[in-house]
Amino acid sequence: MLKLRPVIGWQLPDSTGTTLDVRLLPLLAAIQGGANLGGAVAAAGVSYRHGWGLLRAQADLLGAPLVDMRRGKGATLTAAGQLLLDLTAAAEKRLLHRATPIEMELPHPRAAAQALRLSLYASHDLALIELCQHIAPTYGLEVNLEFKGSLEALAAFAAGRADLAGFHFPLGSHPGALAPYQRFVNARHHRLIGFIEREQGLMLPPGNPAKVHSLRDLARKELRVINRQRGSGTRLLFDQLLHEAGIDHGALRGYATEEFTHLAVAATIAAGRADAGFGVKAAALQLGLDFQLLERERYLLVCRVEHAGDPAIQRLRAALAGPQMQQVLKDLPGYTDAAAGRMLGFARAFVTSGRTAHNKFRA
Numbered sequence: 001m002l003k004l005r006p007v008i009g010w011q012l013p014d015s016t017g018t019t020l021d022v023r024l025l026p027l028l029a030a031i032q033g034g035a036n037l038g039g040a041v042a043a044a045g046v047s048y049r050h051g052w053g054l055l056r057a058q059a060d061l062l063g064a065p066l067v068d069m070r071r072g073k074g075a076t077l078t079a080a081g082q083l084l085l086d087l088t089a090a091a092e093k094r095l096l097h098r099a100t101p102i103e104m105e106l107p108h109p110r111a112a113a114q115a116l117r118l119s120l121y122a123s124h125d126l127a128l129i130e131l132c133q134h135i136a137p138t139y140g141l142e143v144n145l146e147f148k149g150s151l152e153a154l155a156a157f158a159a160g161r162a163d164l165a166g167f168h169f170p171l172g173s174h175p176g177a178l179a180p181y182q183r184f185v186n187a188r189h190h191r192l193i194g195f196i197e198r199e200q201g202l203m204l205p206p207g208n209p210a211k212v213h214s215l216r217d218l219a220r221k222e223l224r225v226i227n228r229q230r231g232s233g234t235r236l237l238f239d240q241l242l243h244e245a246g247i248d249h250g251a252l253r254g255y256a257t258e259e260f261t262h263l264a265v266a267a268t269i270a271a272g273r274a275d276a277g278f279g280v281k282a283a284a285l286q287l288g289l290d291f292q293l294l295e296r297e298r299y300l301l302v303c304r305v306e307h308a309g310d311p312a313i314q315r316l317r318a319a320l321a322g323p324q325m326q327q328v329l330k331d332l333p334g335y336t337d338a339a340a341g342r343m344l345g346f347a348r349a350f351v352t353s354g355r356t357a358h359n360k361f362r363a
Contacts, residue, residue, distance in 0.1 A: 008091045010084075012061065024058050024066075025088055027051055028081050031067060036074040037267065038124075038147070038260040047129045048263035049286060069271045074259075116312040119144045121153040122166025123233045124261045125299060126282050127196055127335060130328045131319060138324070141315040147261065150233035154184035157302065163312070164193075168233045168299040171197070171352045174240050178350055185346075191308040192349045193301040193317060194339030196329060200237060201294040203266050203277045203284040210275055212292070215241060218276055219251040226265050226274035229258045233297075238278040241294060263287070281334030291334075298338055300349055308343065317341040 010020040030040035038048060059065050059080075066081035077085070115137075122128055124147045132143040148156065150167035157165035165184075170177055185192070204212055210221055218225055228235040242249055249255045254274060259265050262283035268274045270287040284291040303313055319325060321341030329335045 008088050010088075018061065020058055020061065021054055023054060025085070027054065028066060028077060028085055031075050032077055032082070032085060036260060036264065037067075037069070038264045040075065047126075047133065048261050048267075049126075052263065052267055052287075069268060069273055115140050115142045116315060117142045117144065118164060118312050118316060119146075119162045120164045120166060120301075121146050121148050121156045121162040122164075122301075123148070123150040123153060123168055123299075125166065125168075125196075125198075126262070126280070126286075126332055127198075127325070127328055128166060128299075131325060135322070135324045135328070136316065136319050139315045139319045139322075141312060141319065143316070149229060149231035149235070151180055151184075151231045151236075154181065154302070158184045163307065164301050164303045164316075166195070166299065166301050168198075168297045169350075169352075170200075170237050170240070171296045171298055173352065174237075174244070177236075177240055178352075180236065182350070185302050187346045189305055190302050191305050192344045192346065193303065193313075193320070194342045194344050194349070195299045195301055195320060196340065197296055197298050197336045197338040198332075199281040199291075199293050199296055199334030200234065200279065201281065201284075202292040203269055203279050204290040204292065205269060205272075205275065206288055206290060208290045212276060215245045215247055215294075219247055222253055223275035224273075225252045225254040225257070226268045226277040227255055227258050228262075228265065228278065229260050232260075234262070234279060237295060237297065282332040285333045293334075298349070300344070317343075 008025075009022060012018045012020075027040055031037070037051070040051065055067050059067075062080065062084075064080035065078050066084065068076050068078050118141065120132070120143050122145065128145065132145040136143045146162075150169075153162070153165040154167055156162055167181055169181055202212060202215075204210070210217070210223055212218065212221070212223070217223070228238070239249065242252075257274075259268060259277075262279040263286070265274075265277040265279045266283040266287040266289055269277055269289055278294075281291045281293065301316075307313060318341065325340060326337065329337055329340075
């Protein structure tokens with residue numbers, strides 16, 4: 001049985017009757033609780049793109065910023081954001097406790113009982129958000145998606161805490177780059193499912209005002225860098241490129257400042273809190289940033305061999321290969337289909353090009 005109860009909503013005192021988005025308060029509450037913007041949007045059940053747009057749209061309605069993004073400190077509430085939460089708490093204390101007796105119980109929809117479920121720990125990806133939030137449900141599949149770094153996702157999968165894991169690795173020639181991932185997967189116990197290939201590189205402010213043309217420019221020009229968290233596949237690739245270019249990461253301003261998603265990195269740069277970051281092309285262009293390609297990479301999903309034929313896995317593969325997913329990939333710059341939904345042999349899945357056409361941006 002489902003229980004329903006009323007919640008507090010806010011309406012502007014004008015003739016339009018405009019109301020604040022009901023997703024705003026959970027988003028602000030998560031930030032108040034110490035979550036960074038990536039964690040807050042996940043707690044509020046929205047994608048990073050929608051969460052970022054929601055905050056801006058609601059701030060425009062109210063005429064005041066609700067969240068402050070500061071370099072090294074993540075997201076914090078402004079005075080207006082805190083006031084809105086305080087007023088909501090006061091209203092709930094006065095009104096909502098009186099509504100408890102009128103809670104309603106309704107039977108679960110039959111479709112929900114028929115839905116198959118999967119748990120997926122995965123490295124952050126824009127196409128994966130669309131798959132799990134919007135496409136999989138149309139195939140009768142509920143995917144409980146938790147974003148973690150590639151290595152953390154694989155370790156959790158190996159420990160039995162998830163049905164699948166999602167990870168990515170570079171396609172260029174980088175000695176030892178595959179070793180961290182291959183520690184967790186093997187052909188005897190696992191199956192690999194194709195997903196996508198995507199472009200990674202430098203995210204820069206519009207117009208590239210600092211005239212960045214190489215990784216060395218980041219250190220030479222003392223630019224502020226925003227980094228991904230340790231253990232993420234993107235961080236591993238960034239560190240690999242720095243090492244190959246002979247750059248000491250200690251020479252980069254802000255190297256220790258971390259965000260947990262590609263869009264969080266892009267948003268930090270768009271807000272003027274950093275001069276450069278490393279991430280996917282789609283996130284950079286989504287927020288109007290410049291982008292310089294450094295590497296292409298492959299993103300795979302891994303499941304256990306004994307579950308490869310399960311109905312839930314089959315539905316996931318159908319969703320990956322379906323027309324909705326193909327449209328999502330067409331709409332994401334720098335993304336291409338890489339045998340999406342197909343079971344791949346290990347030799348094929350882990351093959352790399354041995355070269356990249358964009359070495360000029362590495363050093």
